[in-house]
Amino acid sequence: MTAELLNGRELSDKLKEEMKQEVAALKEQQHIHPHLTVILVGDDPASKSYVRGKEKACDYTGISSDLIELPISVSEQKLLQIIEEQNNNNDVHGILVQLPLPDHIDEQKVIHAISPLKDVDGFHPVNIGKLVNGEETFLPCTPFGILTMLESKDIDIEGKHAVIIGRSNIVGKPMGLLLLERNATVTYCHSRTKNLREIASEADILVVAMGRQNAVDGSYVKEGAAVIDVGINRMENGKLTGDVDFESAKEKAAYITPVPRGVGPMTITMLLKNTIKAAKGLAEK
Ligand SMILES: NC(=O)C1=CN([C@@H]2O[C@H](COP(=O)(O)OP(=O)(O)OC[C@H]3O[C@@H](n4cnc5c(N)ncnc54)[C@H](OP(=O)(O)O)[C@@H]3O)[C@@H](O)[C@H]2O)C=CC1
Numbered sequence: 001m002t003a004e005l006l007n008g009r010e011l012s013d014k015l016k017e018e019m020k021q022e023v024a025a026l027k028e029q030q031h032i033h034p035h036l037t038v039i040l041v042g043d044d045p046a047s048k049s050y051v052r053g054k055e056k057a058c059d060y061t062g063i064s065s066d067l068i069e070l071p072i073s074v075s076e077q078k079l080l081q082i083i084e085e086q087n088n089n090n091d092v093h094g095i096l097v098q099l100p101l102p103d104h105i106d107e108q109k110v111i112h113a114i115s116p117l118k119d120v121d122g123f124h125p126v127n128i129g130k131l132v133n134g135e136e137t138f139l140p141c142t143p144f145g146i147l148t149m150l151e152s153k154d155i156d157i158e159g160k161h162a163v164i165i166g167r168s169n170i171v172g173k174p175m176g177l178l179l180l181e182r183n184a185t186v187t188y189c190h191s192r193t194k195n196l197r198e199i200a201s202e203a204d205i206l207v208v209a210m211g212r213q214n215a216v217d218g219s220y221v222k223e224g225a226a227v228i229d230v231g232i233n234r235m236e237n238g239k240l241t242g243d244v245d246f247e248s249a250k251e252k253a254a255y256i257t258p259v260p261r262g263v264g265p266m267t268i269t270m271l272l273k274n275t276i277k278a279a280k281g282l283a284e285k
């Protein structure tokens with residue numbers, strides 16, 4: 001079998017086109033102008049490139065965005081103060097603080113400071129709690145994007161065995177919760193997992209979010225599985241590659257995401273979706 005490609009770029013382009021219409025209508029009919037504030041601490045090239053991608057996508061769909069760039073030496077107190085200003089600014093609907101933050105800043109404290117109503121990343125404990133409860137909330141963008149890709153191909157989730165490799169708060173953990181909510185049987189794997197290959201090769205849906213280039217190859221993939229590669233690793237030649245060895249995995253999978261043009265663009269597109277949702281939600285108040 002050679003897998004069908006889950007093309008995140010293509011699906012993103014389609015969804016952005018729809019959102020562009022929606023934003024235009026919101027502006028015209030309800031005078032709501034969705035606005036996202038992105039806060040970037042330091043000048044890590046990878047973070048800068050993701051942030052540029054977010055700005056470009058906002059521009060395309062008619063969402064206005066501000067970038068607040070802070071020096072790596074900025075104090076935690078100053079960052080918290082800036083977040084508070086954004087919380088209190090009624091023209092701002094979404095706030096995203098690019099992660100990771102430097103070591104002298106407590107990441108959890110910063111996430112707690114963002115108003116849950118403007119938490120378009122879906123990282124605030126209130127929103128994570130809602131996710132655990134199966135209540136409506138801002139879904140974390142990467143898992144939300146993956147779910148949207150699976151749904152776009154009508155890939156069955158109910159009753160299927162989903163194996164998630166990686167248990168970070170921003171990808172692995174919420175991914176498992178979302179699939180559980182849709183009645184998958186979910187197994188989490190991490191660095192202490194024994195027999196990773198054996199467990200992975202039982203998955204109908206295999207989500208790999210480790211941050212290790214080529215950690216998973218075809219021998220980890222069950223025949224007919226959907227393989228989702230979240231990893232973004234920059235190689236020495238400057239090119240991006242995922243956590244999955246695409247060539248061997250695609251021989252066994254039924255569906256597979258490429259890197260680049262897979263999960264990455266969907267993450268950004270779901271951020272736009274959440275920003276529009278925030279703008280509508282706040283406007284109703
Ligand atoms: N495409 C996109 O939109 C996005 C891509 N990413 C990318 O996804 C990858 C993962 O990101 P993130 O979740 O933030 O990463 P983290 O580094 O926070 O988490 C990595 C996870 O992988 C697990 N892990 C590491 N090594 C192994 C191993 N040998 N065997 C089994 N499990 C292992 C870790 O286990 P343990 O918990 O035990 O340490 C941990 O749970 C990165 O490449 C990142 O750049 C991230 C966000 C969005």
Ligand SMILES: Nc1nc(=O)c2c([nH]1)NC[C@@H]1CN(c3ccc(C(=O)N[C@@H](CCC(=O)O)C(=O)O)cc3)C=[N+]21
Binds near residue numbers: 053097098262267268
């Ligand atoms: N608060 C916060 N929210 C995040 O959502 C967040 C974050 N911090 N920190 C870093 C990770 C990583 N992340 C990516 C987004 C887009 C691509 C993306 O668009 N990738 C393109 C390639 C882009 C390129 O060429 O550089 C692709 O895969 O095709 C990748 C990774 C969001 N993250």
